[in-house]
Amino acid sequence: MEKLYIGIDLGGTYIKGGIIDDKGKIKAFKEVPSERQSGAEKVTNNIIDLVNGLVLESGLTIKDICGLGVGVPGIVNQETGTVIFATNLKWENYPLARILKEKLNFDKEIKIGNDANLALIGEYKFGAGKNYKDLVFITLGTGVGGGVISDGKLITGNGGAGAELGHSVIVAGGRKCNCGRKGCFERYASANALISYAVEEVRKNPASLMNGLRITGKTPFEYYEKDESAKKAVDKYIYYLALGLINYANIFRPQIILLGGGISKEGEKLIKPLEEFMKNELFAYGKAPDVEIKISSLKNDAGFIGAAAQFIEN
Numbered sequence: 001m002e003k004l005y006i007g008i009d010l011g012g013t014y015i016k017g018g019i020i021d022d023k024g025k026i027k028a029f030k031e032v033p034s035e036r037q038s039g040a041e042k043v044t045n046n047i048i049d050l051v052n053g054l055v056l057e058s059g060l061t062i063k064d065i066c067g068l069g070v071g072v073p074g075i076v077n078q079e080t081g082t083v084i085f086a087t088n089l090k091w092e093n094y095p096l097a098r099i100l101k102e103k104l105n106f107d108k109e110i111k112i113g114n115d116a117n118l119a120l121i122g123e124y125k126f127g128a129g130k131n132y133k134d135l136v137f138i139t140l141g142t143g144v145g146g147g148v149i150s151d152g153k154l155i156t157g158n159g160g161a162g163a164e165l166g167h168s169v170i171v172a173g174g175r176k177c178n179c180g181r182k183g184c185f186e187r188y189a190s191a192n193a194l195i196s197y198a199v200e201e202v203r204k205n206p207a208s209l210m211n212g213l214r215i216t217g218k219t220p221f222e223y224y225e226k227d228e229s230a231k232k233a234v235d236k237y238i239y240y241l242a243l244g245l246i247n248y249a250n251i252f253r254p255q256i257i258l259l260g261g262g263i264s265k266e267g268e269k270l271i272k273p274l275e276e277f278m279k280n281e282l283f284a285y286g287k288a289p290d291v292e293i294k295i296s297s298l299k300n301d302a303g304f305i306g307a308a309a310q311f312i313e314n
């Protein structure tokens with residue numbers, strides 16, 4: 001009989017969950033608001049309702065599930081199943097796995113992990129990262145998340161606190177970051193950074209076609225060909241993005257850099273110029289092994305598929 005797992009992607013706004021079979025196929029999907037402002041207990045109860053809803057609607061019981069994985073936006077101790085620190089949720093030392101196990105009356109294993117790391121696991125086992133063993137994964141969303149697999153092993157660092165790729169400084173004394181440092185990669189390569197570049201350009205040039213628009217991460221790409229300010233904003237964004245990516249390429253020398261998150265939807269508009277930067281700046285380009293850049297393929301499903309994929313060998 002096929003084995004079934006549940007994967008949960010706990011986000012700041014929504015909780016996504018799915019029942020996944022051992023081939024990585026989604027058998028059922030559900031999404032509910034996380035309601036993080038109402039506190040950890042409420043969020044946990046929402047996860048429980050989602051899990052119960054998934055099994056019920058699939059005509060199963062919790063006993064049919066062979067493992068439950070949860071991706072959390074923060075630092076996680078995988079050994080104890082405790083969320084050590086999650087800024088956006090305002091959680092500290094929260095024993096999520098233990099509470100879920102008790103409340104769900106679940107007698108199999110619960111594994112929690114960092115959300116970006118688990119999304120990377122999803123891509124690695126069932127998505128665009130499938131045929132590689134050295135990968136760097138970067139999500140370009142409101143913030144910048146990251147994960148690294150080196151020689152088939154996920155690099156989590158001591159106590160799961162490593163691989164915070166968004167918080168390496170690329171501009172000394174630069175823009176202030178939520179983490180307390182100045183000039184973090186996240187402040188220059190997130191969707192929010194791109195929006196701020198566009199807003200700054202419009203301020204300098206009120207004749208810009210973007211003036212008066214509600215600017216999102218898509219807007220400057222949309223106007224790239226016909227508006228000088230949009231072009232400047234995007235070019236600046238890609239310059240900083242390339243700076244960070246080439247640093248990671250030099251440190252880890254992955255076979256592939258996978259891009260996820262909202263901005264990654266721009267596809268070739270990102271890949272083409274990034275490849276050009278790689279060619280000019282990557283250490284020993286053309287002599288040492290090449291570094292490919294690709295867009296992730298599981299998109300918004302990577303998080304919960306990866307959470308379940310922790311249990312799946314392939």
Ligand SMILES: [Zn+2]
Pocket residue numbers: 166167168177178179180181184186
């Ligand atoms: Zn930072």
